[in-house]
Amino acid sequence: MASTTAPPAHPARAGTPSEDGASPARRPRQRHRLAAWTMLAPALLLFVAFLLVPIGYALWLSLRGLRLEGGGPFGRRVETFVGLENYATAIADAEFLAGFGRLLVYGALAVPFTLGLALVFALLLDARAARATRFSRTAIFLPYAVPGVVASLLWGFLYLPGTSPFSWLTDQLGGGAIPFLQDPWIFASVANIAVWGGVGFNMIIIYTSLRGIPEEIYEAARIDGAGEWQIAWRIKVPLVAPALVLTGLFSLIGTLQVYGEPTTLRPMTSAISQTWVPLMTIYRDAFTRDDLPLAAAESVLLAGLTVVLSVVLLRLNQRRIFGGS
């Protein structure tokens, strides 16, 4: 980045005029820098304002607490510094930790089923012998267009004994209603909503990745005598590994942040408490218990866990994603 006159060593910021009046063609680097930062400016402004500053504020708030000022039974609660007390409270809170435990069960159901079904459907769509693929693809993708709250509403009614066609069926057969909304089936019921909503999107990602595989690879395998199923498992799946990792990452983040589905189902069942998943605890602490600093500490913990798990996932699959390097 050499230049004969003495411009500042740092790249030109948005809005700074160029160092001298020389024609742009003579200073391509500076011109590039200017252009780059100008183009980045809107994104950076918004990023700082709506991502960095809030994160910083959340961190700062997590070190504060609402304590009584002015003695007597009706003093006012004001913000003061309390150090790591909120973190200690959060980690010691059995309900908060139990929420993570429930996430584990929920995730163990939701993630494999979402990815597994997405993979199966994508492979089937790609199979030459399959028919009605356009219809199926569109139908399976449709739930992506349904907001989580609405999906929970729909499935909620499909679970409720009074309106569920499934329970009606088993009732007619003499078996009584299916206990969708009771422990421990509630985990499967909530996971099902996530699976239903997520399969389509993930399927499309894997499918478009499959479509990018050149036919020659298959031809070679067929000439060697491989059957369609073998081709699917031995060739296609490994080749879409990056797509699988990506969808896995999405599913992981989605699982850790599940909130809308249990909240919407809550009025319909007593198996879901106010603190069923960590995000619900955070919401309760922030708004119902009016303890924003504690909620901030809890969300920092949740965010930290998300980042750690995501990095671990990407690291473990580094070879698969980035090739042999």
Added chain:
Amino acid sequence: MSAAPSTARPTATAAPPRPTGRPRRSVGGVAATTVLLLGALYCLVPVAWVVVASTKSRGELFTTFTFLPGSGLLDNLGDLFAYGGGQFGGWALNSLLYAGVGSVLSTLVSALAGYALAKYEFTGRNLVFFLVLAGVLIPGITLAVPQYLIMSDLGLAGSRWSVLLPSIISPFGIYLARVFAASVPDDTVEAARLDGASEGRIFISIALPMLVPGLVTLFMLQFVGIWNNFLLPFIMLADQGKYPLTVGLYTLLSRGSGEPGLYSLAIIGAALSVVPLAALMLVLQRYWRLDVLSGGLKG
């Protein structure tokens, strides 16, 4: 779905466009198709349910068999749009505003940023890109409440801006845009530079047209994301008139316990709210370019 005769070599039938070849096993084809259709059925059942349920009047909802159409469709529609003096229509317009304006702006911002990251070398580029990646991993809730407090500092809390502005920045959108922009050939750009075009001109006249499918993908992803978003508007807004469909429907549902007539409204509202998104996606289907999502990881 019929079994192809196993002796002769059937030519490719009405299958999706792919190189010619014959289906190996018709049984496999039947199995594959069946599984796909089962999957389609699974995905369609709730949608079918809500369509049927929205035809039921208040009294019929809990008393008649689930998939039996009811008689109250027009009544329900009327009640829905009359509720709260036309609130539902307002919610739909709000959703359109937040999602429409938000995704257009977001696409532009992401396209600019992605292009800059892909096409220029400058100090700080890797740092910015790292920040973008980190931004993808931050969960929404960590941001929602601090964003609310920042909005109030700016005097915007409770206004429509408080929902619009945070929706414009999308780290994942920037990441995707970078991947798309990388496919714009450097030679073309260089040639244009030699011809004396400014960087801005190059971006607008050369890069953008090439990026149209990618831009459409970005737009769609962001549109769906904002349309379906619940937490952000829920926290930011107090005035029901500014709610998008997601929050409005949730309000109907949670009030439904005290006023069960609202259940029917919530149901038909839900049915209607799915229609625009579904239509949009069907129309823009051919522009989807999600293959880069996974391919981009290699880049």
Added chain:
Amino acid sequence: MSRKSLLTAAALSAALVLSACSGGSGSGGEGGGDGPVTLDYWAWGTAQPGLVEAWNAANPDIQVRLTDAGGGTDSSAKLLTSTRAGEAPDVAVVEYQTLPAMIVGDVATDITDLVPQDVTDAFPASTWDLTRFNDAVYGVPQDVGPQALVYNSARLAELGITVPTTWAEFTEAARAVRAADPNAYLATFNPGEFGFFAAMAQQAGASWWEVDGESWSVGIDSSESVAVADYWQQLIDEDLVKVEDLLTPQWNQELNAGQILSWPSALWAPGVISGVAPDMTGQWAMAPMPQWTPGDDRVAYQGGSATIVTTSSDHPEEAAEFAAWINTSQEGADIQLTTGQYPASTLGQTTAEGSAPPELMPQQTDFWTTASGIAQNTIPAITWGPNVNVASSAFQDAMAAAVRDGQPLSSALAQTQQAVVADMEKTGFDVSG
């Protein structure tokens, strides 16, 4: 405030761009000495639009803008956050049990000096205890919910069961119902209903929070409360009441089918049942709540709210005027009655006596006179603590867990007590036992 300057400095570049686009709303009221004053008012319920319209028509210089911010819990949560953000309305409706939290959270302002004598006289003296703390008045009472028993008179008559007047009789009646019709229950028990259980405990003599000089004492697991828990425990164990959440589609269905024969609740219940079961008009009636001691007539309040003026308001005098008017005027009382609220004001209650009975029970012509009698016997001076929201959420979780795990309900009370005391101590309150 250092927080404000920290944030504004950090977001300065963003603010430059965005301040040009600011279209903020909802920040207190506008208007000044010249020109109409606009007040922001947060309230929920069917009575509110009518009240606001009537006021606006009669007061062109003080206009009120109504926002429905959701029911009791949603609304109070939003009030707390918006106060912190400086975005709170001028006037708001707050449930009595949430009022102490609003005071401690610096949302409700002291309006003792803004309440003229005629407004003070408009309510029975004991009603002001609902909004007075530390000798300061923080809200104008709007409606009250004295507890009462609402029951399916048609079905009880059909099964030959008399209406219980004591809790012992209630148990007997429940047994009779189960014997006569295996599908029906005399009542359901909702483990999460904090307001109901608190009122029941109060009727039995418990005092969940008490101010003792400079400190609080918390008695959620007192012997009276435990006695109430054990009573309902027994009903549950013998399958005499059904454990179920209220007002779910399931519950509504059962109510309509005549399988739930009573609802121990409060005077506002008929309106709710009308909404859920419009076809059951004429089949229900109201009676005073069963007592522990025969001949007693004490009941507690369940629900009811007050209108507060917020600390964020720039026009507290006008706001107080509005708050007083909707709760003490004749028009206000009329609107309240038509929408099913039982007014807290004397005028409202007298007017009630002359009105037609609620839609659900046109046959009970003495509804309002009975209601007046009940209202006069409510237990005075029940204190709610500064963290009722914590108590409520802890209670709900503990009770749900107790029911699910087969633990006695009284253990849920002990857990709630623990959580409440811990929270109060953490905040810095002095708690004695």
